[in-house]
Amino acid sequence: MLKLYCAAGTCALAPHIALEEAGAPFETVRLDLQRNDQRKPDYLALNPKGRVPVLATELGVLTETPAILAYVGQRFGAANLLPADPFAFAQLQSFNAFICSSLHVAHAHRTRGHRWSDDPATIHAMKAKVPETVAEAFRFIELHAFQGPWVMGQQYTVADAYLYAVARWMEGDGVDPAQFPRVSDHRHRMGQRPAVQRALATEERAAAAP
Template sequence: MNQPFILYYTPGTCAQAVRIALEEAGATYDLRRVDFASQQQRSPDYLAVNPKGRVPALVTEQGTLTEAPALLAYIAQYFADAKLAPTDLFGFARMQEFNSYLSSTVHINHAHRPRAARWADDADAQAAMQRKVPGNMTENFQYIEDHYLKGPWVLGEEYSVCDGYLFTVAGWLKGDSVDIAQLKNVNDHFQRMKERAAVQRALA
């Protein structure tokens, strides 16, 4: 199977994890960059693709999919020969557990810094939320440090779509005033990921 996809993407966002997965899978895809600086994600043309006004969005033959964990699971299953996900039920669920944690907890804690206005109009309230970001992100990544990365990759000895997702989110730590060097396993993983050819292609 070598169906072309269309990935709507903004560099540095969680959409980067999806691009890494497509590169790892050897997928044929077209890349459409969405310019957040000009609010392109709010344009009628993009809202016709993804009414949520967010990235990523992946256009497939069957329709458009959104939300990074869903896209990562889809790519891993569509390109099963690439071995980007565990094949046993428990392992697959553990992959979903990790990706859901990044999406529903870590990403939200990070977003309180650049997008505090989503949750409050009051400037003092926004500033209070932003002050919490370094501590919350440190706590989240300490959990990852302690409970995952028991081998070279997130789930142990086998690479999976979790790895590109963690690499992407770990890339936000510097902006969140968290020193990744204090997280040995996370930092080692981050450096290891930068050496992968698929990651280098995705970042080019």
């Protein structure tokens, strides 16, 4: 059975939602990032990057959220979570790549500045810039990338799960969601989907467990 290695409040929520939406048989393995579970030898043997998410499949391990999302969409094609048209699929990949390589990286400067500098003043300066850089990424999505009512227009896709997972970081990153009415409305509608509620409930149950 597929196994999703995840942690509460992270980008792993995106594949978690996608697996729920797909009706896939899977189980979750929860990591506690505060306890540095992602740096423990057993986990590094699975994913030497020391990050979540990981999707363990019969054929091997997959990392990187956009890759996992595309795999879930293709493997469970009947759920219709990817556009069939090649150009639309490339647009979805472009959207997901932007979240992964720009928005997520801007967000990481708030708590993971040590990846880029050892100098406390530089780390502080990078953190101070997060509200601006994260807001800039959401502004691009709001004005240029989001088609509406879903990311890709009429079709609900794995990109919606990814946008929802990262939009939940806004307040923590010092970004006022009211600046982005289309992304906020999407977040509200996503929160009403049973698959999203199931994924969040699993996260909460796991986080509450000792």
